Amino acid sequence: GLKDGRSFLLAADRAARRKVPVVAVKVGRTETGARTAASHTGKLTGADTVVDAAMRQYGVIRVDGLDELQDTAALLARARPPRAEGVVVYSISGGTGAHFADLATEAGLRLPALSEAKQTELHQWIPEFLSVANPVDNGGHPVGDERGRKIIDAILADPSVGVLICPVTGPFPPLSDRLVQDLVDAAEQTDKLVCVVWGSPVGTEPAYREVLLGSSRVATFRTVGNCITAVRAYLAHHRFVSGYRSPFDEAPRSPSPSFRKAQALMRPGQQLSEHAAKQLLRAYGIRVPREQLVTSAAAAVRAAGLVGYPVVMKASGAKIAHKTELGLVKIGLTSASQVRDAYRELTDIARYEDVPLDGVLVCQMVERGVEMVVGAAHDELFGPTMTVGLGGVLVEVLRDTAVRVPPFGEEQARDMLDDLRGRALLDGVRGRPPADLDALVEVVLRVQRMALELGDEVAELDINPLMVLPRGQGAVALDALVVCR
Structure with a gap:
């Protein structure tokens, strides 16, 4: 855990100045910081809330687990700064693409609809009945020709696109093998981020083990959640350090x-x-409002005349934290008789509650x-x-x-x-x-x-x-x- 918060802030500040990403897992998220607090501020601010605020202020990317830490750090270490913040989901399955797009949008990623001109271009290689607005559904990746690579290149050429994500639900060679190779080849020729989610539970397939993991240009993930977390962190980091x-x-x-x-x-x-x-x-x-501290009913009446009606009267003492709960506040007083009665009532309550007073405040009503x-x-x-x-x-x-x-x-x-x-x-x-x-x-x-x-x-x-x-x-x-x- 953190030992010295101020030193941590100075280190995070140096990293942000140099545009160096920092990813962290901080344990104790459910800790309530169980201390007795007198103020509302103390009761509303838990220890983890403060850590979270400090990290966000200095652009430290906080993740929930070690798997997210590894995947996010790996992406940030290899990816170049984004040319745009638009994310396109490309899939051979319309259902998979739509599901991924829902999760990505809920996480705050921006999935812009591709332009009409770009959609027309994509329909040169993808049947008209399939949606290519974003997500792009190719209905079964072309095998044995150049159409698949052309689709990927066309998407990456769009100036609104900074990230291409391709979820692959599982191995289905030779189709998935060709898809993966096209993605790797395209990634080598672009400075935009290309991500693949490899959904096979085994992870021993050559397309994954040799082609994807052998590429330094493709960010490969085993889960949809980790991919979305890492891409969101990547875009947020560069947005943060730029300003x-x-x-x-x-x-x-x-x-x-x-x-x-x-x-x-x-x-x-x-x-x-x-x-x-x-x-x-x-x-x-x-x-602060116009007010006077008084110690008698007569002084309270004089103070009300000086402050101006209507007035608020409150018991004032060093041991009173929340006056309303004890009935130690009177509002909307419009006459001398009301002020006299309020003074007596406030001092009686304080005496009954054994609360020492330094006087009663007569305040302007706002x-x-x-x-x-x-x-x-x-x-x-x-x-x-x-x-x-x-x-x-x-x-x-x-x-x-x-x-x-x-x-x-x-x-x-x-x-x-x-x-x-x-x-x-x-x-x-x-x-x-x-x-x-x-x-x-x-x-x-x-x-x-x-x-x-x-x-x-x-x-x-x-x-x-x-x-x-x-x-x-x-x-x-x-x-x-x-x-x-």
């Missing part, structure tokens, strides 16, 4: 002006109150927007990690989050949003206006800066909810939780 920019080049080299002020707020081994946690956010330029969660946590392997997702009281039910390992830039922050199942909510649905994505991304980057600078001092940090207002109006951290190391 890769090292996040370490843009990472800050010195602490921000906020660092010293933030450090003074830390309480080693303790959880900060919401009021203190929001001071930390404010130090890093993250917007209603219109999309509730998100933005958090940071300290991972034992990688250090600071970042999480963003759909927030609110159902955050742990929805479990719709994306994880990254800092450092990363704006593009990765936006990619995190695209990873969410509920991404469409940010674009506006059912008459709601689009959310301020720029403001959300800015909060993610500011929390990342905080996590990098205070990484040795913060165990968990949670902004939930972060209310993302309509486009151009910003984002407001309505609640925050910080657990110090």
